[in-house]
Amino acid sequence: MEERSRLCSVWLGSETGILKGVSLDRKQAFNFSNTRALSRDQEVRALCWADPAESELLLGCADGTVRTFSTEKGVFTEARSCGDPQEGCFSGLASLRGSAIITCAECGKVRVWREDGSGPVAELDAGSNVCRMRQSPMDPNRVATGGKDNGLKIWDLERPEKPLFTAKNLRDDWLDLRRPHWVRDIGFIQDSDKVVTCTGYHQVHVFDPATPQRRPVLEAEFGEYPLTALALPAGGGAVVVGNTQGDVAVLDLRKGLVRGRLKGAAGGVRALQCHASQPLVASCGLDRFLRVHSLEDRQPLHRVYLKSRLTCLLLASRELQAGQGGGATEGAEPQVKEEEEDEVWDRMEQVEEEEEATKRKPAAGEEEVKKKKKKKGGD
Numbered sequence: 001m002e003e004r005s006r007l008c009s010v011w012l013g014s015e016t017g018i019l020k021g022v023s024l025d026r027k028q029a030f031n032f033s034n035t036r037a038l039s040r041d042q043e044v045r046a047l048c049w050a051d052p053a054e055s056e057l058l059l060g061c062a063d064g065t066v067r068t069f070s071t072e073k074g075v076f077t078e079a080r081s082c083g084d085p086q087e088g089c090f091s092g093l094a095s096l097r098g099s100a101i102i103t104c105a106e107c108g109k110v111r112v113w114r115e116d117g118s119g120p121v122a123e124l125d126a127g128s129n130v131c132r133m134r135q136s137p138m139d140p141n142r143v144a145t146g147g148k149d150n151g152l153k154i155w156d157l158e159r160p161e162k163p164l165f166t167a168k169n170l171r172d173d174w175l176d177l178r179r180p181h182w183v184r185d186i187g188f189i190q191d192s193d194k195v196v197t198c199t200g201y202h203q204v205h206v207f208d209p210a211t212p213q214r215r216p217v218l219e220a221e222f223g224e225y226p227l228t229a230l231a232l233p234a235g236g237g238a239v240v241v242g243n244t245q246g247d248v249a250v251l252d253l254r255k256g257l258v259r260g261r262l263k264g265a266a267g268g269v270r271a272l273q274c275h276a277s278q279p280l281v282a283s284c285g286l287d288r289f290l291r292v293h294s295l296e297d298r299q300p301l302h303r304v305y306l307k308s309r310l311t312c313l314l315l316a317s318r319e320l321q322a323g324q325g326g327g328a329t330e331g332a333e334p335q336v337k338e339e340e341e342d343e344v345w346d347r348m349e350q351v352e353e354e355e356e357a358t359k360r361k362p363a364a365g366e367e368e369v370k371k372k373k374k375k376k377g378g379d
Contacts, residue, residue, distance in 0.1 A: 004030045005071045008030070009024050012290060013310070015311055018031055018032075018033045022290055043311065044061060045311060066080055066082045066103065082101070092135075096157070102143065110125075126145040126150070131182075132147070138188065151168070152166075194210075198230045202227055205218065222247075223245070226244050231272035233281070236253075238252055240262070248262040250262070262298050265285060267285050270311050281293050281295055288309060289304065
């Protein structure tokens with residue numbers, strides 16, 4: 001396990017509570033959880049690094065526990081209770097100064113926990129129905145929250161009394177009706193105060209807290225289905241979004257136009273992440289595949305089948321090999337490739353239309369018409 005965990009460049013959580021690691025260089029995938037003692041209560045809802053050295057992973061589970069996994073030892077080292085399942089599942093998880101962690105539940109409670117696990121040392125209420133909490137990569141004490149009918153808010157954990165920024169609702173439509181808002185994912189734009197969100201109403205919004213305007217400074221739309229996840233490339237100027245139908249696209253944040261689509265996904269997208277230094281984006285979701293695309297030519301580079309419905313992913317910062325990928329082994333299981341399924345279909349015997357028509361049973365009306373014709377001919 002120790003050697004396997006050091007090879008992994010992508011980490012993923014699943015609905016069944018399994019932590020999976022994928023080595024794209026070797027095209028292998030591994031399970032790091034005991035599959036005999038798993039349940040839906042242990043579903044992995046959030047993943048983050050516990051330290052800048054990426055030696056430990058934090059897993060936020062549906063039962064309110066936060067588990068620590070050592071990537072150097074390849075084992076789980078700690079589990080602590082950081083929430084009540086009645087408050088909802090985790091909608092965000094982050095580390096703070098190495099020893100502390102930040103959790104956010106769907107009920108809107110954002111808490112800071114120390115390493116001893118004695119209880120939260122800070123707590124704030126971000127409102128109900130929070131779908132996502134994200135930590136700023138520039139300022140670890142700054143987090144953003146948002147959810148259904150709960151607009152974007154930016155908080156300073158050292159001053160949790162009130163938010164630093166509260167987004168204003170969109171302007172009424174042309175019928176003077178209120179436009180609902182539903183924040184599904186959030187991202188902090190590098191080297192800027194701006195924040196980008198995607199919504200359940202297939203919108204992408206950019207907010208600029210540095211200006212007096214509290215409404216979006218840019219509003220764009222993609223597709224017709226709810227957007228579920230976003231990721232920001234290292235170069236800036238663009239955002240990658242995915243929706244419930246498996247559509248993934250790159251949008252220009254300057255003009256709000258679609259640059260291009262990333263093909264391949266066949267189910268709702270649960271998580272997206274861009275590599276810190278390479279033009280790569282990883283995605284996972286309900287189709288049980290991990291996919292890695294190039295952002296330069298939007299071509300698929302890796303595709304790994306992982307058997308479970310995936311909920312979240314985390315990329316290691318080390319360089320990834322950008323080569324074509326197929327299936328991947330998982331533990332001692334055989335390889336699973338879509339190409340094998342295609343071969344099965346190709347080997348199946350084809351049924352001709354005429355042969356199929358002769359085997360088809362006549363309907364009740366047709367049987368009666370045939371009898372009348374036969375009787376008439378006999379007369």
